[in-house]
Amino acid sequence: MTQDIFSTQDELRDLIDAYAYLGDEKKISEQMRLFTEDAVYQVYMGDFLVANVSGTANLEKEFNGHAALVKTYFTMNGQHTVHVGEDTASGISFSQIKMIREPEGKRNITDYSVRYEDQYVRQNGKWFVKERIGYFVIIEERLLA
Structure with missing residues (x-):
């Protein structure tokens, strides 16, 4: 591998880590700057497509709506x-x-095991991120003590 490949791998890892950091902090407008304007974001829960959003304007609305329901996010990338x-790349990452949500005053925690399939593009x-597909493989919800 050349030094350019190593640098690109580091840049792409930083990109997906920034996505997690900004999401955890609910900095949605900053998170949108990680996507191309025409980005596509899809989410599968098991075999079912539950979200299919195009464009950062729509994606920002979707993420803000979701963030309003969540008290705390915590993400660990693997x-x-x-x-x-x-000027293009594809990647698979695991998170x-x-x-934590508090419906009716009760603290519930949901654990998600997610595999992301990404398409990246280098501009300027x-x-x-040009396309991100999240496969929520394992979902566990329980009351938080």
């Missing part, structure tokens, strides 16, 4: 494998996401 072209020397 493996991240990428295949790099000149554990915890969300910077990498962005």
